[in-house]
Amino acid sequence: MKKxxxxxTDVELLKKWYYLMTxxxxxxxxxxxxxxxSLGWSFHAPYTGHDGIQLAIGQVFTKGEDFLFPYYRDMLTALSAGMTAEELILNGISKATDPGSGGRHMSNHFAKPEWHIENISSATGTHDLHAAGVARAMVYYNHKGVVITSHGESASSEGFVYEAVNGASLERLPVIFVWQDNGYGISVPKKDQTAARKVADNFSGFKNLKIIHCNGKDVFDSMNAMTEAREHALLNRTPVIVHANCVRIGSHSNSDxxxxxxxxxxxxxxxxxxxxxKFRRMLLRYKRLTEEELKEIEEQAKKELVSANRKALTAPDPDPKTIFDYVLPEPYEPQKxxxxxxxxxxGEKKFMVTAINETLKAEFRYNPDTFxxxxDVANRDKGGVFNVTKGMQQEFGEPRVFNAPIAEDYIVGTANGMSRFDPKIRVVIEGAEFADYFWPAVEQYVECTHEYWRxxxxxxxxxxxxxxxxGYIGGGLYHSQNIEGALATLPGARIVCPSFADDAAGLLRTSMRSRGFTLFLEPKALYxxxxxxxxxxxxxxxxxxKARIRREGSDLSIITYGNTTHLCLNVAERLEKEGGWSVEVIDIRSLIPLDKETIYESVKKTSKALIVHEDKVFAGFGGEIAASIGTDLFRYLDAPVQRVGSTFTPVGFNPxxxxAILPDANKIYEVARKLLEY
Structure with a gap:
């Protein structure tokens, strides 16, 4: 390894470094x-005191081979990696031509995705998971390169940082975790963050993990540490932590x-x-550069900054008309x-679990870049708790079908990361064994929803x-809840929920062929x-x-999805037999996007609407449908819009x-009959 x-060190290289640092x-x-x-840059986290390690990260980053995930203090890192001062200012003052986000993301979040200097979240440390996902793809596709992810030492207190390091060590992934230790997490001193004085030492027992300590204030020690880290990660295909000791000379940010x-x-x-x-004094002391040469470099840097500032100030501001651009990409359009x-x-009828299993296999054959x-999805002959993925690993192999740790954030975060490596990749994940256990990954769900827009x-x-x-399986807490009402508030995800086997197959195929993020809910009682x-x-x-009209009618519209679709169909048949009422049942199938056209046409015809879903009535997704009908179709209504769903309680275990908690046919029948008689 070069030292x-x-x-x-070559004089021209020293000049380059001093220029970048100045x-x-x-x-x-x-x-x-x-x-x-009042020109912008309302969030600025000064990097001064981190100069050595940030220069080194950028210098070691190899464009075309590596991925870089800089955090909000990594201004010099981005500059050293090749971004221009103008590009950094464009981000700082949130211009439309900011290469990272076009003014959509917070200032001091520097990115250039076309170079794989990645756009990261403000939730510091979350990008470690994305880095691990990219590295997994590098290994699978035999790509020569490493992933560098950077943040402060305090972020390592986050659980998802542990999950990323644990997963990278387990899978032997070429990730360099750079922790810039300035002693503070905003105002919280390091002694209140970690038991070990050097936080990387908390991870010293991890197999396959190399830890390198360096002086992040010193250019040469930092360059040697980062060079060693990259060479080690490349050669061994294993992760490295570079713990860089820095100082924070300024406040945490301009609000601190x-x-x-x-x-x-x-x-x-x-x-x-x-x-x-310190670097300037060394250059003079060892007579590598003269005072005149240093002043000339400083003058050049000053001129570049003036020029960059002038250009950035005249750049266009974001157009408010574009706020709806890039919320969701155009999906795959069914052909047949x-x-x-x-x-x-x-033909033979198939259970929903069989339809999903066979569709997964068919799509894995269709697209070899699917994972x-x-x-618990790939353990010998078992394929998940419900055997949905049964037989997949045997056919497609462990590199494409594999188990993850019990770490929901890691499951979702590495999916986000792996799909960054190449847009042809499609990832399917079982985010948790039951939807109720998904909450630890909601932070990464949020990341996935706003990546495209951000x-x-x-x-x-x-x-x-x-x-x-x-529910409807006697599972109780953590095995019977519905979570779509909460997740539907986050723009940037499609949410679908089939009620029948054919729709489960069809929606899954469309999801797997589409660009973008889709939440695919499987009512397990229907498997x-x-x-x-x-x-x-x-x-x-x-x-x-696109909703599906399951039963046509003229007296009442019931809008539903998932488990309650079957209850509603039974109620509609009962009402027809008992009172001759004609009830239309609409299975929306897709919550986001929602087929308002089909719903509205039905309500205009019947003048009465009942929304039924398994989730709680209070704050459930049905409230959004009811509000839309009330706002847009008030003049067509002959009765108030009604809703049936669960009580505002958790779901109990005892049957x-x-x-008492979940909706059933009798509860739906009573409300539907009153509405028909209104």
Whole structure:
């Protein structure tokens, strides 16, 4: 390995480094002025004191081979990796031409996705999971490169950072975790964050993990550490933690006042430790550059900053008309079954669990760049708790079908990351064994929903997230809840929930062929239900946002999905037999996007609407449908819109309690009859 030191490093390289450090420092110091002039940069986290390690990260990053996940303090990292001062200012003042997000994301989040300098979240440390996912793809596709992910030492207290390091060590992934230790998490000192003085030492027992400590204030020690880390990760295909000791000379950000928690002696000490001034003194002391040469470089940096500032200020602002761009990508459009229905009457009916299993296998054959993982999905002859993935690993192999740790954040986060490696990749994940256990991964669900919008259309996770949802199985807490009402509030995800085997197959096929993020809810009580079994054409497809009229009628519209679709069909038949009422049952199938056109046409015809779903009535998704009908169709209504769903309680384990809580045919019947008689 090449070793860098002040005596032998090429002079031209020293000039380049000093130029980058001087330009970065000038920009770091100028950033607050934009806020004072009301030009933007309302969030700025100064990097001063991290100069050595940030220069080294950028210098080691190899464009075309590596992926880089910089965090919000990584201004010099981005500059050193090749981004221009103008590009950094464009981000800082949120211009439309900001290469990372077009002004959509917070300032000080520098990115250039086309170079794989990735757009990351403000939730610091979450990108470690994405880094592990990219590295997994690098290994699978035999790509020469590493993934570098960077953040402060305090972020390592987050559970998802542990999950990322654990997973990268388990899978032997070429990830370099750079932890820039400046001693503080905003105002919280390191002693209140970690038991070990050097946080990387908390991970010293991990197999396959190399830990390198360096002085992040020193250019040469940092360069040597990062060079060693990259060479080790490349050669061994295993992860490395680079723990860089830094100082934070300024406040955490422009909204923080460090004099409230740091005394004068400490502030004087960290100022004396300024890495740029140390580097300058070394260049003079060892006579590598003269004072005149240094001043000339400083003048060049000053001129570049003036020019970059002038250009950035004249760049266009984001257009408010574009706010709806890049919420969701255009989905795959079904070719044969354009409306998501079929007329096949001959053939064997299949259970929903069989339809999903066979569709997964068919799509894995169709697209060899498809992967699936989750908890318990690939253990010999077992394929998940409900055997949905049974036989997949045997046919497609462990590299494409494999188990994940019991770490829901890791499951979802690495799916996000793996799909970054190449847009042809499609990932299916079983996000948790039951939907109720998914909550630890909601943070990564949020990431997936706004990646496309936040990156201004430059990246979207091509992920289908499967969850076994709902009750009616006597499962109680953590085995019977519905979560779609909460998740539907987050723009950027499609949400689908089939009621029959053919729709399960068709929606799954469309999800797996589409760009973008889809939540695929599987009502587990219907997996082996005779009522939900249907004939399933081999290549059946169902478009997103297209409801299916399960029963036509003229007196009442029942809008439903999932488990309650079958209850509603039974109620409609009972009402017809008892009172001659004609009840229309609409299975929406797709919550987001929602087929309002079919719903509205039905309500205009019947003038009465009842929304039924398994989830709680209070704050459930049906409230959105009811509000839309009330707002847009008020003049057509002959009665108030009604809803039936669960009580505002958890779902109990004892069958007596479950029956009292979940909707059933009698509860639906009573409300429907009153509505018909209104």
């Amino acid at each position: 860098y030191d002040i005596k032998t 330009l970065g420092r000038a920009l770091d110091e100028k950033a607050p002025a934009y806020l004072l002039q 006042k460090q004099t409230l928690y740091r005394d004068e002696n400490e502030l004087a000490y960290v100022k004396e430790a300024d890495p740029l001034m 079954y354009k409306d998501g229905t079929h007329r096949e009457t001959e 699936i993982w989750g908890q 990156s201004n259309g430059k990246f979207v996770p091509n992920v289908t997230l499967r969850l076994a949802s709902g 082996n239900s005779v009522e939900a079994s249907t004939i399933v054409p081999d290549d059946f497809e169902v478009p997103f946002g 007596i309690l479950e029956r």
